[in-house]
Amino acid sequence: MMDVAARAELSPSTVSLYFRKPDAVSPSASRSIAQAIEALSYVPNLMAGGLAAASSRAVSIIVPSVRNAFFAETVATMQAELGKERLQVMLGHTEYSEREEENLVRMALSWAPAAVVLTGLSHTNATRKLLRDSNVPVVEIWELGSEPIDMAVGFHHEQVGQAAANHLIQRGRKRLVFLGARMQEDRRAAFRAEGFLETARNAGGIVADVIQHPAPSNAAVGAMLLAETVRKFPDVDGIACSNDHIALGVIFECQRLGITIPQRLSVVGFGDLSFSAACNPALTTIRPPGDLIGTEAARLIIENTSGGSVNKQHVIDTRFTLLQRQSS
């Protein structure tokens, strides 16, 4: 930076200002600084900057797994939005372990990040303490319900279960089953199941159950769960799945078993994954706004970072959409 300053015949302070608040330097100074940067192919050292400022242009995003299309969507969107503000995304995967999340938060805080993004509202006490003490803005995504650490962007998963149940009931279904995978680890899937059961039980004249499998969701698990369901509850006529991978497996297994959808069985998924609209039959599903969660979370972070106005204590309910297609 001193070299750039020397070449531009300005002080290092002005060059620093040029990077941090471009509008605060005169157009002529800007021009000569830009030239000097170009000529020297100067790349600022963000670690020195972060050290001096006691805060870096890094945002730590911690999700269960980016293998999961939901979180991949949000992470990708956030990276694009934050990148515009020259904020770097640092990524961590908890694999659904709160203990691991705690480690990742500890590592993240070593970087004095501009913000920390966590998935869900359930964390260890140590994680909470670490974050509170650090005074870093925290955004919790993909779940609403209990009190956030400071900001939250997401929706209520119980409401998803309720919407699925209501939809099936509206379609005249009486014998409902919720199919879930890995619900011990995936709290949000469990909430969806809970909302589903509660709504069905309050409806009157409806019978509802949950069948689950401990493995991560995929179509093979969905097929197994459907097979188990028709064995246990031969009169089932409405199925909600904890996500579209399970639903896809249900569709294939029904094809193999000769169960017609939606004539004999209505199926509702969750996720609106890339294949959901193209299935045979096209899958009725509930679409969580993974991209909107990303843009809103990024917006909160950017406002908190640049604005200086501590806009904390925000909760944004992004809602979700039920997309009715052929499967119900």
Next chain:
Amino acid sequence: MMDVAARAELSPSTVSLYFRKPDAVSPSASRSIAQAIEALSYVPNLMAGGLAAASSRAVSIIVPSVRNAFFAETVATMQAELGKERLQVMLGHTEYSEREEENLVRMALSWAPAAVVLTGLSHTNATRKLLRDSNVPVVEIWELGSEPIDMAVGFHHEQVGQAAANHLIQRGRKRLVFLGARMQEDRRAAFRAEGFLETARNAGGIVADVIQHPAPSNAAVGAMLLAETVRKFPDVDGIACSNDHIALGVIFECQRLGITIPQRLSVVGFGDLSFSAACNPALTTIRPPGDLIGTEAARLIIENTSGGSVNKQHVIDTRFTLLQRQSS
């Protein structure tokens, strides 16, 4: 760190050493340092460390998009492997633009990363120059073929196309079509198509074509491409898809059109995605080792970082596997 040192009644140097080379401090010193860290809930400042050492414990991974399950798998695996060594993953998405990749590399280098990971072998000249000048180890993943910047982990995509063509020919298929999406941007898909065509043309008695669509791959595009294929080439009896999303669309569209798989049409995919084994019929596909690419790339980075032995100029061919299932 000075506080920790004071509490442990040692010098800051020893505490620093404790973090960097734990084996170099005596067991008794280790113990008292550990206690002091615990008592003060000290979190080291990695930016100060990175500044002093002129190199950070961050690894920048730049992929087209983490929405793509292939790259999500590799990124997740790398994060897990690098996390063990307390290396932080910084993530960037190019959205298949080399210009954007250049920006991301520039941003990444501001962090003096321990390594930079790029997807593929095709980059702008400026990107190459930036990386060469920075002297940061570079690992290029998911593609082999031309000369890497310094290390590469992946496989030859032409060979994937060849394997698909050979498999279909072996199954007695004569009229082949390769279905591709977004092949202008996705060089690797284009290489697979190339390998497919070349092998089919060299086989004798085989006719092969490519049909493509500019949109990103998904099942809907696959369904469209299949419909177009049977319109243009009614005698088609073997199809290879640029990935399993396309293949899934093909399966569904064939169901709708009453085309039996594999009796009338053999289908081979690419990716072995989560649904591929559970399809109806189960999808024959070529499995790229996304996780192995991740572990090998992480290994190279760790060796380069800790070992000090500049193990550059490594090329690792991870190969791929053809999984024959019911669709061929």
Next chain:
DNA sequence: CGCAAAAATAATAGCGCTACGATTTGTAAA
């Protein structure tokens, strides 16, 4: 027990930048 070599610990000198207040320069009204 004494000595050399090895192991453990400590002192020193920055790494490259930012925040802050201080200073200089520019500009419009009196």
Next chain:
DNA sequence: TTTACAAATCGTAGCGCTATTATTTTTGCG
């Protein structure tokens, strides 16, 4: 012109750690 005020620029003093070299302590062996 002068003056007052805003805009632009600058100087200073670290941020918290690491690398290197120097020093002290421990160990093994005659």
